[in-house]
Amino acid sequence: MEQTAQIKECAHTVAGIVAHVDAGKTTLAESMLYLTGGTRKLGRVDHKDAFLDTYELEKNRGITIFSKQAELNLKNRKLTLLDTPGHVDFSAEMERTLQVLDYAILVISVADGVSGHVQTLWRLLKQYNVPVFLFINKMDQPGADKEETLLQLQKRLDGRCVDFSDLENFDERLAETDEELLEQFFETGKIRLEHIKKQIKDRKLFPCYFGSALKMQGITEFLEGFEMYTTVPVYGDLFGARVFKIARDAQGKRLTYLKVTGGVLKAKQVIGEEKIDQIRVYSGASFTSVSEAQPGMVCAVTGLNDTVTGQGLGCEIQAQTPILEPVLTYCVSFSPEIDIHEMYRKLSVLEEEEPQLQLVWQEETSEIHARVMGEVQIEILQSLIRERFGVEAFFTSGSIIYKETVENTVEGIGHFEPLRHYAEVHLLIEPGEPGSGMVYETNCSEDLLSKNWQRLIITHLEEKKHKGVLTGSELTDTKITLIAGRAHIKHTEGGDFRQATYRAVRQGLMQAKSRLLEPVYAYRLEIPSECIGRAMTDIQQMCGTFSAPEQEGELSILSGTAPVSTMRGYQREVVAYSRGHGRLFCTLKGYAPCHNEEEVVEHIGYLPEADLSNTPDSVFCAHGAGFVVPWYEVPDYMHIEGMEQESEEEKMLRAANEAKRAKQEIVRSLEDYEAENEELKQIFERTYGPVKVYRQDDEEQYQSSAPKGASTYRPAKKKQQEEEYLLVDGYNIIFGWPELNELSKTDIAAARLTLMDILSNYQGYSKCKLILVFDAYKVPGGTEHVEKYHNIYIVYTKEAETADQYIEKTVHAMGRKHRVTVATSDGLEQVIILGQGGVRMSALGLKKQIESAGHEIREMCTTKSDSGKVYLFHETSDDVKKKLDEIRLEKNDKKIDIGKQGEK
Numbered sequence: 001m002e003q004t005a006q007i008k009e010c011a012h013t014v015a016g017i018v019a020h021v022d023a024g025k026t027t028l029a030e031s032m033l034y035l036t037g038g039t040r041k042l043g044r045v046d047h048k049d050a051f052l053d054t055y056e057l058e059k060n061r062g063i064t065i066f067s068k069q070a071e072l073n074l075k076n077r078k079l080t081l082l083d084t085p086g087h088v089d090f091s092a093e094m095e096r097t098l099q100v101l102d103y104a105i106l107v108i109s110v111a112d113g114v115s116g117h118v119q120t121l122w123r124l125l126k127q128y129n130v131p132v133f134l135f136i137n138k139m140d141q142p143g144a145d146k147e148e149t150l151l152q153l154q155k156r157l158d159g160r161c162v163d164f165s166d167l168e169n170f171d172e173r174l175a176e177t178d179e180e181l182l183e184q185f186f187e188t189g190k191i192r193l194e195h196i197k198k199q200i201k202d203r204k205l206f207p208c209y210f211g212s213a214l215k216m217q218g219i220t221e222f223l224e225g226f227e228m229y230t231t232v233p234v235y236g237d238l239f240g241a242r243v244f245k246i247a248r249d250a251q252g253k254r255l256t257y258l259k260v261t262g263g264v265l266k267a268k269q270v271i272g273e274e275k276i277d278q279i280r281v282y283s284g285a286s287f288t289s290v291s292e293a294q295p296g297m298v299c300a301v302t303g304l305n306d307t308v309t310g311q312g313l314g315c316e317i318q319a320q321t322p323i324l325e326p327v328l329t330y331c332v333s334f335s336p337e338i339d340i341h342e343m344y345r346k347l348s349v350l351e352e353e354e355p356q357l358q359l360v361w362q363e364e365t366s367e368i369h370a371r372v373m374g375e376v377q378i379e380i381l382q383s384l385i386r387e388r389f390g391v392e393a394f395f396t397s398g399s400i401i402y403k404e405t406v407e408n409t410v411e412g413i414g415h416f417e418p419l420r421h422y423a424e425v426h427l428l429i430e431p432g433e434p435g436s437g438m439v440y441e442t443n444c445s446e447d448l449l450s451k452n453w454q455r456l457i458i459t460h461l462e463e464k465k466h467k468g469v470l471t472g473s474e475l476t477d478t479k480i481t482l483i484a485g486r487a488h489i490k491h492t493e494g495g496d497f498r499q500a501t502y503r504a505v506r507q508g509l510m511q512a513k514s515r516l517l518e519p520v521y522a523y524r525l526e527i528p529s530e531c532i533g534r535a536m537t538d539i540q541q542m543c544g545t546f547s548a549p550e551q552e553g554e555l556s557i558l559s560g561t562a563p564v565s566t567m568r569g570y571q572r573e574v575v576a577y578s579r580g581h582g583r584l585f586c587t588l589k590g591y592a593p594c595h596n597e598e599e600v601v602e603h604i605g606y607l608p609e610a611d612l613s614n615t616p617d618s619v620f621c622a623h624g625a626g627f628v629v630p631w632y633e634v635p636d637y638m639h640i641e642g643m644e645q646e647s648e649e650e651k652m653l654r655a656a657n658e659a660k661r662a663k664q665e666i667v668r669s670l671e672d673y674e675a676e677n678e679e680l681k682q683i684f685e686r687t688y689g690p691v692k693v694y695r696q697d698d699e700e701q702y703q704s705s706a707p708k709g710a711s712t713y714r715p716a717k718k719k720q721q722e723e724e725y726l727l728v729d730g731y732n733i734i735f736g737w738p739e740l741n742e743l744s745k746t747d748i749a750a751a752r753l754t755l756m757d758i759l760s761n762y763q764g765y766s767k768c769k770l771i772l773v774f775d776a777y778k779v780p781g782g783t784e785h786v787e788k789y790h791n792i793y794i795v796y797t798k799e800a801e802t803a804d805q806y807i808e809k810t811v812h813a814m815g816r817k818h819r820v821t822v823a824t825s826d827g828l829e830q831v832i833i834l835g836q837g838g839v840r841m842s843a844l845g846l847k848k849q850i851e852s853a854g855h856e857i858r859e860m861c862t863t864k865s866d867s868g869k870v871y872l873f874h875e876t877s878d879d880v881k882k883k884l885d886e887i888r889l890e891k892n893d894k895k896i897d898i899g900k901q902g903e904k
Helices: 025-035 056-061 088-098 116-127 146-156 170-175 179-188 193-201 219-229 339-351 374-389 451-462 495-509 529-541 570-575 598-602 632-638 648-688 694-707 729-737 737-748 750-766 803-814 825-835 844-860 878-889
Strands: 012-019 069-075 076-082 105-108 132-137 162-163 206-210 240-248 256-264 278-283 286-289 296-303 312-314 326-335 359-360 367-372 402-405 410-416 423-431 438-441 478-487 513-530 550-552 555-563 583-594 618-624 625-629 722-727 769-774 785-789 792-794 820-821 839-841 862-864 870-872
Touching: 012 025, 012 088, 012 116, 025 069, 025 076, 025 105, 025 132, 025 219, 076 312, 088 116, 088 240, 105 116, 116 513, 116 583, 132 146, 132 219, 146 162, 146 206, 162 170, 170 179, 179 193, 179 769, 193 219, 206 219, 240 339, 240 402, 339 359, 339 367, 339 374, 402 423, 410 550, 410 632, 423 495, 423 513, 438 451, 451 478, 451 495, 478 495, 478 825, 495 618, 495 632, 513 529, 513 598, 529 570, 550 737, 555 583, 618 632, 625 632, 722 729, 722 750, 722 803, 729 737, 729 769, 729 803, 729 844, 737 750, 750 792, 750 844, 769 803, 803 820, 820 844, 839 844
Parallel strands: 012 076, 012 105, 105 132, 132 206, 162 206, 410 618, 438 478, 722 769, 722 820, 769 792, 820 839
Antiparallel strands: 069 076, 240 256, 240 312, 256 296, 278 286, 278 296, 326 367, 359 367, 402 513, 410 423, 423 478, 513 555, 513 583, 550 555, 618 625, 785 792, 862 870
16 A cells, blocks of 8 residues: 655754865864853864864864764754864765755855865755855954955855845845845845745855854854754655764774654664664764654664665665765785785775775785775774774875776677576667766667566676776776677576676677776966966976966966876975965866876786686587687677677768669669569469460450460459559568568567558558458467558458468459459469469569659659748658648648548
């Protein structure tokens, strides 16, 4: 029975504080806690007693490394505050928190302004659709200019950033941000509170507050404004929760941090196959155990050991793939007495807690490689490993994480057929949009491969990161479509399609034109004007780009992109040559074609055919044993006909050649028509005796002179308005026409329908009565039945009666009274038809008749509308209907229709 989710309000609001490092984010959180009674003492980062910096490394370095939770009591509601890391190396920790926020508080230091990392945060908040309140901090510092800072926010972030701390002309300034608010302001002279709240919730308005978190200035006004202008979230009755963090407590117990997004979460509740033992609501380092968690609450639960970051529980969906990702890779080594395999297992436990840490086991070298965001993260990881496992880890110098994509479209084929196993997969591999990642689709007929097998193939495509063939780097920005596949009714197992799928991807990549991609920074360089020449020269040498320099006071601003590999460590050079006055802000923009691809490929020295765990070869079976076929020979062995990939020039040349051959074929067919008739006539005479064709006016003379016993072929006397019939052997024509024959291999029903449409349109031109006959003699208990399809008749024969038998019977009954033509490629059948008084036509002859009719229609039946447009009647009935519809729209005073018999 379908459940209807009832909506109810919840008193919990979840807000996260995000900022660039050293903007005063944690200090603001401390002030908010102190003013709302959450703490009795105002902690400070520099005093190492901040309430939310609970980890020893955080206290020592003065930065936030892990997101923390604090519970605040506002006047009319509860606020869960999540403090996130500000350092760029720990951006992944921050990003996973964004997915559970109702609102975000973006802290900006007035001294730093809108840095590159702030712009990255702004893009992330937009991506996750999080409403934003801005707090501009450190306004107590000398030179802080409120108006200039607000203009900078409006220019670099959004023009709808509005100062909410200044109530003078407040409604008028709000009205300038939106037409709806402007109209309301003109009507009433003010803007209602509920409309302001809705604009903020919809990210159409961004409140800005100014103050000093350290000196407690502007914090009270900010808290009052936050409570006034935020909307209370609503949730449904159906249980749902979003996992955003995995951690362990001091005793090593696994904690799953989640936000309840619907229903109620209770202790001892079973989720999947696991049961929740305890529900904890943390505030700083301490927690309170509760029996249930209401909608909107953020809590940590014990007892769930299989959860992962971003997972949706209950009715909640899976979170989207994180945007930020590591760009550096380091080799992790230990002292010789340490078991490297055991350490990899232990580090894998650490990896689930730190999503920004990606571990890769290199089988060839038996090495552990860690993918990280930056060098600061390396120091933190070393401390974590030392503290958690009691061993010292060493990280070699980092290298860039490259990726690969394809630049052309290819078909990849994978075949896996050892004895008693079978699977074949055909994949269309084509370039994707930059930044699109991997996209998987299916365009395979279920008549060829059942839906269950197709889903399994897509699952196998999604379950791993596919390697490219240039450097063995991860494949990205590529679309892979399943276009064909085959299974065995008895021998196919799920693992067979895994093997075939992986081999199809690699086989396609071996044929494709691959391209190496490298990570690229978007940078903003602020330097004294006298250093601008040096900076531009450096950027060019780093293979970077830059726009025209901008001037802000005594500083010149350069912005653009540059490869991560060349810009690493450039910050130190900027500080040196600008004597400490220059600043460089870098954010990862994404991946772009590598500037030194050949050099990188040669240096890495990856051999794709030697990578046996990612082989492009296929396995076939012969004489009861499997054998390996190299990837370049697989198309010669495959069981399903593949697609031929052509360039545009090849397509044009092929089309021209086909048109030329078609013209030559028509000429040849006309020349050979008489010879073909003569050959059939000779066959008939050998079977039934000589044939004498004569004129009707000398019939008596011929009768008297005809040899005794000779068969006489007399044309039927011409009747008034003689009816013409065309009988078509359906399957004979389908298998005789190359296009329909190809279609029938994939979908026989589609081939039938296509032939029916073609003949229906042809009947409208020829005016004959057209009967299309299909064999149904293998259908048990089947009876002969006739149905009308538009303007033609479709006959399905009865059980044990073939189409040939039905046609012979029909021609015998009608051939002496009507003109009957039979279209078939069966030579014997043509002879029999000729003997029954009918006219035979081959499958190729029928095709040429239809094509000729199409040409004549285009030449002779051209209709002009009043506007002067020309509409051609093409062969397909759908095109005819479409063009007629267009004419009807232009000529409302006239109605053009096509009768069922094609008479109009």
